[in-house]
Amino acid sequence: MARIGFDNDKYLEMQSKHIRERIAQFGGKLYLEFGGKLFDDYHASRVLPGFRPDSKLQMLLQLKDDAEIVIAISADDIEKNKVRGDLGITYDLDVLRLIDAFGNIGLYVGSVVLTRFDSQSNAVKFENKLLELGIKVYHHYSIDGYPYNVETIVSDSGYGKNDFVETTRRLVVVTAPGPGSGKMAVCLSQLYHENKRGIKAGYAKFETFPIWNIPLKHPVNMAYEAATADLNDINMIDPFHLEAYGKTAVNYNRDVEIFPVVDAMFKRIFGASPYKSPTDMGVNMVGNCIIDNDAVCEASYREIVRRYYTALCDQKENMATGDTVHKLDILMKQANLSPAVRPVIDAANKKAETTNSPAAAIELPDGTIVTGKTSSLLGASAAMLLNALKKLADIDDDVQLIPPSIIEPVQHLKVDYLHNRNPRLHTDEVLIVLSICAATSPLAARSLEQLDKLAGCEVHSSVILAEIDAKTFKKLGVNLTCEPRYQVNSLYHGK
Numbered sequence: 001m002a003r004i005g006f007d008n009d010k011y012l013e014m015q016s017k018h019i020r021e022r023i024a025q026f027g028g029k030l031y032l033e034f035g036g037k038l039f040d041d042y043h044a045s046r047v048l049p050g051f052r053p054d055s056k057l058q059m060l061l062q063l064k065d066d067a068e069i070v071i072a073i074s075a076d077d078i079e080k081n082k083v084r085g086d087l088g089i090t091y092d093l094d095v096l097r098l099i100d101a102f103g104n105i106g107l108y109v110g111s112v113v114l115t116r117f118d119s120q121s122n123a124v125k126f127e128n129k130l131l132e133l134g135i136k137v138y139h140h141y142s143i144d145g146y147p148y149n150v151e152t153i154v155s156d157s158g159y160g161k162n163d164f165v166e167t168t169r170r171l172v173v174v175t176a177p178g179p180g181s182g183k184m185a186v187c188l189s190q191l192y193h194e195n196k197r198g199i200k201a202g203y204a205k206f207e208t209f210p211i212w213n214i215p216l217k218h219p220v221n222m223a224y225e226a227a228t229a230d231l232n233d234i235n236m237i238d239p240f241h242l243e244a245y246g247k248t249a250v251n252y253n254r255d256v257e258i259f260p261v262v263d264a265m266f267k268r269i270f271g272a273s274p275y276k277s278p279t280d281m282g283v284n285m286v287g288n289c290i291i292d293n294d295a296v297c298e299a300s301y302r303e304i305v306r307r308y309y310t311a312l313c314d315q316k317e318n319m320a321t322g323d324t325v326h327k328l329d330i331l332m333k334q335a336n337l338s339p340a341v342r343p344v345i346d347a348a349n350k351k352a353e354t355t356n357s358p359a360a361a362i363e364l365p366d367g368t369i370v371t372g373k374t375s376s377l378l379g380a381s382a383a384m385l386l387n388a389l390k391k392l393a394d395i396d397d398d399v400q401l402i403p404p405s406i407i408e409p410v411q412h413l414k415v416d417y418l419h420n421r422n423p424r425l426h427t428d429e430v431l432i433v434l435s436i437c438a439a440t441s442p443l444a445a446r447s448l449e450q451l452d453k454l455a456g457c458e459v460h461s462s463v464i465l466a467e468i469d470a471k472t473f474k475k476l477g478v479n480l481t482c483e484p485r486y487q488v489n490s491l492y493h494g495k
Helices: 008-025 042-047 055-061 075-079 091-104 121-132 183-196 219-227 239-245 253-270 293-316 322-334 343-355 380-392 404-417 427-437 442-448 467-476
Strands: 030-034 067-074 108-115 136-139 171-175 202-206 235-237 250-252 359-363 369-373 458-461 479-482
Touching: 008 030, 008 055, 008 202, 030 183, 042 219, 042 293, 067 075, 067 091, 067 183, 075 091, 075 108, 075 121, 091 108, 108 121, 108 183, 121 136, 171 183, 183 202, 183 253, 219 235, 219 293, 219 322, 235 253, 239 253, 250 253, 293 322, 293 479, 343 359, 343 369, 343 458, 359 380, 369 380, 380 427, 380 442, 380 458, 380 467, 404 427, 427 442, 427 467, 467 479
Parallel strands: 030 171, 030 202, 067 108, 067 171, 108 136, 458 479
Antiparallel strands: 235 250, 359 369, 359 458
8 A cells, every 4th residue: 555645634734724824914814826726636646645636625615714716717718718638628618617616615706807808709708608607707907018017017007907806705715727827916916906995915825836845856846847847847946035034945936036026016015025035925834744755755756757758658649849858857867767666667568578569557556566468359458457456356367357248249339330440448448348247247346346446556558548548547546657659550549
């Protein structure tokens, strides 16, 4: 079993307490810029074993009586139909998803802010949809010289021309469907308007990574650099914090670069800045809740290797640049890492060599490695999945959970009626057939009951998987990587 390295209960208590203290510091009104993923922070749960993917959401629930949510979305992103890569949906649809998700757990969504608004046609349509749903909508506009022309920005012709977002709670959490949505600008614009109304509201920033109070080259912080390699984020020592307090703290380049501008804005709004460094602006307590540093380091090393293989495959599929791969290669060297950190990589590749066909491997919770090979009936990943379920259910390896007599009619349907070129069953198909078999086979039923044990397991494929297989593994919660090669040599690789 993977060792727990993070105390999640301690985190929930410490983080909510610290945010309450920050609210009190500003006289009872705080705008909290919330970065990262609220509902499904799987990166954090991978590098901090014990951190639950919805921990940040659970923390907010402890503050729900004081909190309301404001969602910011760029009108330009709506116009361009920008898509969230992890979910495959456009940013505007993700706003609707977020509103539903917040509401379903009892968090109040006060409004949506359309940033960079210039009456873009798709943004106007989206606004009308929100209004029909009874959701308040506000407009924020582009400001000439943003973010460096502070005199113009903090004036009636800058923030002053933005709509004032009416809020009713002490804690206003400003979140967004993705980066570049204008969360910070929304918060600072609100501070400007609140100050004009005689209310000394405050601002704070919540980002899980990089963790400010662990070393710069700690594996967790290096894993964050790996996760943001395509954004060119760089972890660095906060020079403002070092100068002000004589203590080292870790931040990232964008916050450090923009701090003098933000500091100048604070001074122009309030007359004095409440913060001496970008680290001061943060409220992150994650670093205080690591309880097993070795476990966290091991998990982070695996994450860096996963990110490296993902980038190699993205480059193969023309979805990533050589620069991203080069940066990850440097991180691998800095951390002195090799693929051996994830034993499934060697196991899958060796199985592929001995069978002369695609293969896959999974590391089960107890450390056992199970492989799968390509056959006339099953793809390698589907075979591996069945073998893993048998192992977890303590079923002999030579037992056929799904008889060929059941698989063959499915292949007939796929090839002769649905006109697929590949007759082998994919992972989703094999699970559907296995569930049908479970109605009459106790062994099949017992194997299906093991599915939840796959969450968090490491998987590697010797070839790039079809999209349907990759999505199935994602739903199962496994950590998948692939070799950057296709199963067949062709110009088109259908998913």
